[in-house]
Amino acid sequence: MNQGKCFKMTPLEYYSKHASDQYEQKLKRTKSFLQKINQDYSPLVQATSLGVEDMIITDLIHQLNLSIQISMLDTLKLHPETLALKNQAEIYYDIKIKSYYPNKKTTQNYIKKNGKNAIYQSTELRKECCHIRKLIPLTDLLRNYKGWITGLRKEQSNFRANLQAIEPEDKEKDQPEVKLNPLLDWTNGDVWYYVKTHHVPYNTLHDHFFVSIGCKPCTRAITLGEDFRAGRWWWEQNETKECGLHVSKPISFNSYQS
Numbered sequence: 338m339n340q341g342k343c344f345k346m347t348p349l350e351y352y353s354k355h356a357s358d359q360y361e362q363k364l365k366r367t368k369s370f371l372q373k374i375n376q377d378y379s380p381l382v383q384a385t386s387l388g389v390e391d392m393i394i395t396d397l398i399h400q401l402n403l404s405i406q407i408s409m410l411d412t413l414k415l416h417p418e419t420l421a422l423k424n425q426a427e428i429y430y431d432i433k434i435k436s437y438y439p440n441k442k443t444t445q446n447y448i449k450k451n452g453k454n455a456i457y458q459s460t461e462l463r464k465e466c467c468h469i470r471k472l473i474p475l476t477d478l479l480r481n482y483k484g485w486i487t488g489l490r491k492e493q494s495n496f497r498a499n500l501q502a503i504e505p506e507d508k509e510k511d512q513p514e515v516k517l518n519p520l521l522d523w524t525n526g527d528v529w530y531y532v533k534t535h536h537v538p539y540n541t542l543h544d545h546f547f548v549s550i551g552c553k554p555c556t557r558a559i560t561l562g563e564d565f566r567a568g569r570w571w572w573e574q575n576e577t578k579e580c581g582l583h584v585s586k587p588i589s590f591n592s593y594q595s
């Protein structure tokens with residue numbers, strides 16, 4: 338956790354002072370958006386990573402008393418801090434966050450064939466791990482829902498800058514018609530201002546400048562001036578630091594499935 342030490346303040350202390358001028362309108366719009374999609378796309382699921390944006394959405398769902406399922410992917414590679422936040426959020430909001438896990442035999446076969454550190458050997462092997470631990474369980478998580486809610490923001494990457502609030506999905510049987518992105522226009526300042534003023538529980542790793550938090554072996558803190566996604570799969574050079582959850586046509590891997 339050394340990378341963030343050049344900052345004197347935590348993200349909460351620093352960014353919460355920099356909400357955008359349009360923050361109040363955005364918050365109002367976001368609440369209306371959530372209420373509207375709850376009518377139009379029910380049943381809905383929030384696929385939470387327990388990142389700070391997702392925590393805001395959970396907070397709003399709770400505040401607006403919306404009947405939306407909150408679920409997460411537990412890759413079995415998450416940080417202890419992330420799992421602690423899950424417990425904290427369940428108590429704080431009096432909810433049950435449903436976890437989806439990878440298939441044990443499939444993960445064992447992957448490790449047996451490629452070794453424990455295969456993810457660092459090639460992008461293809463890393464994506465295969467994401468496929469096994471995230472994409473396959475995601476299909477189960479999303480099954481029978483009409484829409485799924487994410488915490489994506491345009492600011493986060495060039496890829497995300499082109500997203501719309503309602504994104505049609507490649508419709509497969511039993512899978513959602515749309516992906517819904519209520520916080521697309523929120524700035525980092527808006528996010529942390531909301532967290533501070535609404536006392537939203539958040540992952541303590543954010544205090545150490547882990548900005549985008551994924552699995553433990555694939556996440557590091559970032560330094561001043563680094564891109565939002567720089568802490569994810571930092572050993573890779575490609576521009577789209579995505580695991581496949583948020584690209585329209587995920588790469589398909591057929592091996593190791595049992």
Ligand code: SF4
Binds near residue numbers: 414456463464555
């Ligand atoms: S983020 Fe890393 S550990 Fe997690 S599923 Fe992807 S490659 Fe595997």
